[in-house]
Every structure is written in structure tokens, then in C-alpha cells.
Amino acid sequence: MARDDGIRLVACDLDGVLWRGSRVLPGAREGLQEVVRRGLDLRYVSNNSTAHRESVSERLREMGFPYGAERVLTSGFATARWLRERLPEGAPVLVVGEEGLVRELCEAGLAASHASGRPASAASAAAGPDALDATAPGTAAAPAAVVVGMDRSFCYETLAAAQASIMGGALFVATNSDATFPTPDGLLPGSGSIVAAVAAAAGAEPVVMGKPGLALAEVLASVTGVPAAQTLFVGDRLSTDIAMGRAAGMVTLLVMTGVTDEDDLRAAAGDERLEHVLPDHVLPDLGGLPGLLDELGA
Numbered sequence: 119m120a121r122d123d124g125i126r127l128v129a130c131d132l133d134g135v136l137w138r139g140s141r142v143l144p145g146a147r148e149g150l151q152e153v154v155r156r157g158l159d160l161r162y163v164s165n166n167s168t169a170h171r172e173s174v175s176e177r178l179r180e181m182g183f184p185y186g187a188e189r190v191l192t193s194g195f196a197t198a199r200w201l202r203e204r205l206p207e208g209a210p211v212l213v214v215g216e217e218g219l220v221r222e223l224c225e226a227g228l229a230a231s232h233a234s235g236r237p238a239s240a241a242s243a244a245a246g247p248d249a250l251d252a253t254a255p256g257t258a259a260a261p262a263a264v265v266v267g268m269d270r271s272f273c274y275e276t277l278a279a280a281q282a283s284i285m286g287g288a289l290f291v292a293t294n295s296d297a298t299f300p301t302p303d304g305l306l307p308g309s310g311s312i313v314a315a316v317a318a319a320a321g322a323e324p325v326v327m328g329k330p331g332l333a334l335a336e337v338l339a340s341v342t343g344v345p346a347a348q349t350l351f352v353g354d355r356l357s358t359d360i361a362m363g364r365a366a367g368m369v370t371l372l373v374m375t376g377v378t379d380e381d382d383l384r385a386a387a388g389d390e391r392l393e394h395v396l397p398d399h400v401l402p403d404l405g406g407l408p409g410l411l412d413e414l415g416a
Contacts (some may be wrong), residue, residue, distance in 0.1 A: 134376020
């Protein structure tokens with residue numbers, strides 16, 4: 119049982135922490151099962167905007183991890199929540215992203231459609247007719263916002279549509295700024311690469327929702343009721359995971375199973391300008407998590 123003044127919540131990134139592609143990383147299942155066994159709250163906090171929370175939960179289940187859509191916070195979910203607090207219900211939103219992001223925005227009550235003009239799927243249709251195709255060709259409604267995330271169908275047509283809307287006054291929001299993401303075969307371009315293309319074309323900088331910004335940290339604290347000081351945040355990337363955790367006042371843990379290697383960590387430790395991205399704790403993988411929880415009194 120966790121102490122009232124100790125760690126009460128463990129929040130983990132996904133890619134590079136739990137898995138790489140279809141491969142579960144060493145110690146990950148056992149480490150998180152121990153979190154649940156101890157009665158600690160467990161949440162997953164990801165910059166990935168491609169999948170809806172329910173899809174992420176299903177993948178967690180299939181790979182043997184504790185699961186549940188309520189445990190999952192994605193940059194797409196945070197973006198939808200942030201925009202809905204600022205835009206009226208049914209406001210048209212142009213999306214450079216994939217189906218999971220469109221669905222999150224629709225479920226928040228926004229009229230989200232892809233920048234290419236392709237039809238919304240049945241999953242987004244379930245959010246209701248007022249949340250569909252508000253910016254499809256032939257309609258007059260100008261987008262109130264352009265949301266840019268990971269989009270593996272990204273093309274010139276999509277870029278031009280996003281550029282025109284932003285230059286026309288639409289709010290420019292990015293789900294995250296990760297330039298790359300890890301796969302079993304190496305790094306691939308991430309959302310940040312697409313965001314950079316849109317920013318260059320539109321001559322504008324976005325409001326960024328994902329790590330290292332604090333939007334996800336604020337949503338995490340809001341939905342769990344656990345303060346940052348009693349949260350252990352686990353990630354594999356210094357510039358996003360650890361930077362956000364440090365800025366939010368969380369206890370931070372870097373695992374060396376993702377994008378950060380020993381050379382990166384040494385370089386950061388030797389550069390006083392990077393002190394804000396140095397983790398409180400470092401482990402080779404999540405197999406050492408139970409021992410760290412013991413050390414932290416959780």
C-alpha cells in the first residue's frame with residue numbers, strides 16, 4: 119500500500135518504454151503488473167495522436183499490460199479537450215492527422231474533418247452528424263482551427279489546405295512536436311516533422327499540446343486527482359518525457375529502451391543548459407521499477 123505522502127501514481131509513455139513496434143520491451147509487463155499489485159494508480163501518457171484511447175487500450179490488452187481506455191491519455195485527447203474549452207460546440211476543425219485524432223475531436227463536440235476532404239469513417243460518424251465534414255468541399259464554414267498530428271497519408275494537397283486555413287486566420291494547434299519515433303528498424307519521421315512542414319508553409323508557429331508542454335500533465339492531474347509531486351513519470355526521451363515531468367514537478371524516470379542512449383545522457387549531464395531534461399532516476403528497463411518503488415516508499 120502506497121504511503122499518503124509518497125508516490126501514488128505511475129504514468130508511462132508507450133513507444134520506447136513498453137514496446138517497440140510489436141515487441142514488448144524487457145521487464146515492462148512485470149514492472150507494470152507490480153504497480154497495480156501495490157495499489158498504485160497507473161496511467162499511460164503518449165504523444166501519439168494516431169490512435170483513439172480505446173484502440174490504445176485494446177493494444178495494451180493484447181500485449182499483456184493492464185488496460186482500460188480510462189487509463190490512456192493521448193496528445194489527441196488533450197488537444198480535443200483544450201480546443202473544446204475555447205471553441206463553441208460544432209466549431210469546424212481541419213485535421214492533418216489520422217482517424218484516431220479525428221474521432222477524439224468529434225467526440226469532444228467539434229466538427230472535425232481531414233484536410234484532404236476524405237470522408238469521415240463510421241467511427242467518427244458515431245459522434246453525430248454535426249461533428250462531420252464541416253469543412254468538406256462545397257461548404258462555406260471556414261475552419262476555426264487546424265490541428266496537425268501524425269499523418270501517414272500526408273501529401274501536398276493536405277499541406278496546401280492547412281496552409282490556406284492558417285493564413286486565413288484559423289488557430290494552429292499541434293498534437294506534439296516529436297520529430298521522430300522509434301521502431302524496431304530504427305527511427306521514422308514523427309508528427310513534429312509534419313508540423314514543421316505546415317509551420318514553414320504557413321509562416322506561423324503552433325500551440326503545442328503534447329510533451330514537453332504541460333497540457334498532458336495538467337489533464338493527468340485533473341483526471342486522477344493526484345498532484346505532480348506524488349507522480350512518477352516514466353519515459354525514454356529527455357527532450358519530451360523528462361522535460362515535461364520536470365517542468366510539472368513530477369518525479370522522473372528515464373528508461374534506456376527507447377531513443378535516449380548512454381551518449382545522449384552523458385552529453386545532457388555535461389551541459390548546464392540541459393539541466394531541465396535530466397531525470398531523477400535512470401533504469402536500463404522497467405524490470406527495475408519494483409526496486410525503485412521500494413526506494414521511493416511506494
